[in-house]
Amino acid sequence: MVLEYVEGRFIKATAGAAITAGQLVELTGDETVSPASAGSTKVLGVAMKDAAAGELVTVITEGVVRVTAAGAITAGTKVQAAAGGQVDAWSAAAAGDSAKIVGLAITSAAAAGDKVKIKLEV
Structure with a gap:
């Protein structure tokens, strides 16, 4: 190996x-x-x-990164991939339990286009 x-x-x-x-x-x-x-x-x-x-x-692939939010996200919320390489709040109902959680928001985003810090969990 x-x-x-x-x-x-x-x-x-x-x-x-x-x-x-x-x-x-x-x-x-x-x-x-x-x-x-x-x-x-x-x-x-x-x-x-x-x-x-x-x-x-x-x-x-690991650490804390700043990415673009696809919508409002509250600190402490799990996030998933959104279109165009952005992130959105993870929701089991919206994701149909299939979308992968990619991190945890450690700052909030008020609206789409805002930057949000996440702790990667990929």
């Missing part, structure tokens, strides 16, 4: 589409990521920098 990633906090992957720093990204192929879709169960982490399709991007 050969160690691929030390502690796995950061992983390099190829951008499968244009990615903006701070977007949640999901695995879309072998070591390939794209902005996460709503309710994704394949979230790998958060992009550290902008990347065009085909470029390498570093993905943060």
Whole structure:
């Protein structure tokens, strides 16, 4: 066995589409990521920098990150992927129990487009 990633906090992957720093990204192929879709169960982490399709991007897989909210989120709320690599409050009813919890909000967001800090849980 050969160690691929030390502690796995950061992983390099190829951008499968244009990615903006701070977007949640999901695995879309072998070591390939794209902005996460709503309710994704394949979230790998958060992009550290902008990347065009085909470029390498570093993905943060653990820690506290700042991401864009898709709607109002209260600190202490579990969050899930929303369209365009954003996050939204997790709801079992809305998610049909299938959406993966990707983190816990440690700050609040009043509306869509606000930045929110989350503790990643991917």
